[in-house]
Amino acid sequence: xxxxxxxAAARAVxxxxxxxxxxxxxxxxxxxxxxxxxxILIAASVLYGTVAGNLRAEDRRILIDTASNLRLLAxxxxxxxxxxxxxxxxxxxxxxxxxxxPDGRIERATPGMDRDVPLxxxxxxxxxxxxxxxxxxxxxxxxxxxxxxSERFKVDGADTIVQVAIDRARDQRVLIKDRExxxxxxxxxxxxxxxxxxxxxxxxxxxxxxxxxAAGSIRATTLHERLDTAGLPGExxxxxxxxxxxxxxxxASFAQVxxxxxxxxxxxxxxxxxxRGELEVALGRVRSAPDYRDVLGSALEECGRINRxxxxxxFLARAEAAGAVPRREALDIAAELAAILEFYEPAxxxxxxxxxxxxxxxxxxxxxxxxFQQAVGNLVANxxxxxxxxxxxxxxxxxxxxxxxxxxxRIDVADTGSGIAPAHLPHVFDRFxxxxxxxxxxxxxxxxxxAVVRSIATLHGGTVAIDSTPGIGTVVSxxxxxxxx
Numbered sequence: 001x002x003x004x005x006x007x008a009a010a011r012a013v014x015x016x017x018x019x020x021x022x023x024x025x026x027x028x029x030x031x032x033x034x035x036x037x038x039x040i041l042i043a044a045s046v047l048y049g050t051v052a053g054n055l056r057a058e059d060r061r062i063l064i065d066t067a068s069n070l071r072l073l074a075x076x077x078x079x080x081x082x083x084x085x086x087x088x089x090x091x092x093x094x095x096x097x098x099x100x101x102p103d104g105r106i107e108r109a110t111p112g113m114d115r116d117v118p119l120x121x122x123x124x125x126x127x128x129x130x131x132x133x134x135x136x137x138x139x140x141x142x143x144x145x146x147x148x149x150s151e152r153f154k155v156d157g158a159d160t161i162v163q164v165a166i167d168r169a170r171d172q173r174v175l176i177k178d179r180e181x182x183x184x185x186x187x188x189x190x191x192x193x194x195x196x197x198x199x200x201x202x203x204x205x206x207x208x209x210x211x212x213x214a215a216g217s218i219r220a221t222t223l224h225e226r227l228d229t230a231g232l233p234g235e236x237x238x239x240x241x242x243x244x245x246x247x248x249x250x251x252a253s254f255a256q257v258x259x260x261x262x263x264x265x266x267x268x269x270x271x272x273x274x275x276r277g278e279l280e281v282a283l284g285r286v287r288s289a290p291d292y293r294d295v296l297g298s299a300l301e302e303c304g305r306i307n308r309x310x311x312x313x314x315f316l317a318r319a320e321a322a323g324a325v326p327r328r329e330a331l332d333i334a335a336e337l338a339a340i341l342e343f344y345e346p347a348x349x350x351x352x353x354x355x356x357x358x359x360x361x362x363x364x365x366x367x368x369x370x371x372f373q374q375a376v377g378n379l380v381a382n383x384x385x386x387x388x389x390x391x392x393x394x395x396x397x398x399x400x401x402x403x404x405x406x407x408x409x410r411i412d413v414a415d416t417g418s419g420i421a422p423a424h425l426p427h428v429f430d431r432f433x434x435x436x437x438x439x440x441x442x443x444x445x446x447x448x449x450x451a452v453v454r455s456i457a458t459l460h461g462g463t464v465a466i467d468s469t470p471g472i473g474t475v476v477s478x479x480x481x482x483x484x485x
Contacts (some may be wrong), residue, residue: 001362013197024205027405028197028200028201028204029201030197032196032201033190033193033194036189037190038347039188040186041186042413044182045249046188047182048175048179048182049186055171056147056227058170059147059168060147060172062095063135063149064133064149065146066097067133067149068162068166068173071153071163074108074162083413085333087129090314095109095110095164095165095166095167096110096112096117096164097109097113097114097162097163097164098113098119098162098163099160099161100119100159100160100161101160102158102159102161103127106119107195113165113263115140115141116140116141116146116167117138117140117146117163117165121283125152125161125163128151128152128161130152130153130159131151131152131153132150132151132152134149136150137168141324144168144169145167145168145169146165146166146167146168148163149163149164150162150163150388151163195480207233207236208236211239211240211243214228215243218247220254223247223250226244227240227243227247229244235275235309251362260293271305272302272306273311274298274302274358275299275302275303276307278298278299278302282295313333326368326371327368328367328368329366329368330364331364331365331366331367331369331372332362332396333365333411334361334362336369336372336373336376337357337397340354340377340395341355341357341380343377344381345376347384351387352388352389352390352470353389353391353392353393354391354392354393355384355392355393355394356394356395357395357396357397358394359399360398360399361398361399363397363399363409365409365481366483367480368456369454371459371460372456372480374452375453376395376413376456376478378449378452378453379413379449379453379478380393380413382450382476383413383415384415385417386417386418386474387417388416388417389417390416391473392416393414393415394412394413394415395411395412395413395414396410396412397410397412398413406481408462408479408481408482409479409480410477410478411478411479411480412477413478414480415475416472417473417474418470419472419473420466420474424469425466429453429464429466430451450464450466457478457479457480460480461480461481462478462481463479464477464478464479465477465479
């Protein structure tokens with residue numbers, strides 16, 4: 001079977017280094033500046049388009065008004081005469097017109113009109129229906145733009161075509177100046193957006209840098225330190241508080257591991273020292289065969305104690321490993337409890353105790369038989385060890401309805417022993433914890449029994465609880481679900 005630890009190490013993926021604060025600031029600045037500049041660019045484009053559209057709409061209004069006036073003049077003055085001058089609006093460029101007969105002859109025209117806007121495509125003009133008008137954009141021989149309106153109407157029953165042109169060169173100069181101003185403002189706004197975005201990004205990342213610097217300075221020897229949440233923005237205070245909570249858990253876990261290592265060293269050192277001392281004494285001088293036999297028997301007992309400690313620790317490690325699953329089978333809990341009590345009957349008789357079973361139900365629970373026997377056996381052995389002569393140990397089996405959504409069975413191991421002080425109750429399920437620090441590990445009392453029971457209960461999706469009154473006795477309740485968790 002391959003080494004799981006080695007396989008996990010081989011599968012480890014080297015993490016990509018996180019981005020630095022400088023690169024984050026640059027990206028945030030780019031986003032701020034880009035977004036702001038895009039909004040300004042859209043607003044400027046809309047403004048420029050509005051100005052250009054208004055200028056063109058004004059020019060076309062002038063063309064329409066001029067064409068209407070010319071139509072009235074042509075109706076009032078039917079005979080050839082001097083060409084009337086069209087009205088000129090303030091700020092408008094050159095405005096010219098011409099009246100065209102159906103045969104293509106120009107009846108009247110503004111001086112220079114034929115030179116700047118020569119008559120072309122007369123067939124298209126004749127195709128206009130009476131009252132229709134068209135707008136086109138043309139250029140004179142110098143490339144200057146003109147807006148041209150063409151309209152066909154009747155004068156004394158005869159078709160007449162009027163064309164009015166307006167010089168848009170002045171409008172073009174106005175738009176060019178507007179574009180130049182907008183370009184300058186866009187360049188200036190881009191610089192301002194970048195500067196403001198950098199200031200915002202830098203100010204926003206500074207608290208994160210404080211958190212990162214404080215987190216980076218924490219070592220195994222400084223787990224007691226915490227992040228200072230004073231002055232942090234509201235959205236980062238929850239992050240700092242969560243990080244502090246994580247440090248609390250790490251500190252507690254680190255302290256537990258340290259204490260666990262010290263306890264393991266202490267629990268193994270005592271039997272090893274006893275074993276070494278007995279062997280040194282045995283080898284100090286020549287002894288008889290019975291003496292050597294006694295030494296070997298004592299050494300074997302110490303080896304058994306060491307083996308029990310190691311077995312308990314290995315079981316706890318396997319039970320707490322991620323993905324651990326017990327081998328479940330349907331057990332008649334009442335029958336199993338009777339078998340366990342039968343096993344411990346001699347020990348109870350030797351201690352002068354009454355050992356009994358009180359079962360109000362016969363539930364069948366899916367669980368691991370070996371682990372179940374070990375858990376209940378630990379509770380019974382612990383009760384026998386802490387109950388004086390003349391006392392009693394009772395194992396009760398009831399259906400627990402405390403949690404209706406998850407039906408459970410409850411096994412109560414009650415004794416009439418010395419009890420446990422309230423100050424010790426929260427810690428009795430911790431590894432190597434003993435309510436009486438002076439009590440040695442003789443007789444197998446290593447402080448691991450209740451820790452093993454809790455691990456077995458957790459592994460099956462159950463719980464274990466203890467209730468004790470000094471001088472009266474103790475009740476330990478093991479709850480197991482009737483269905484697999």
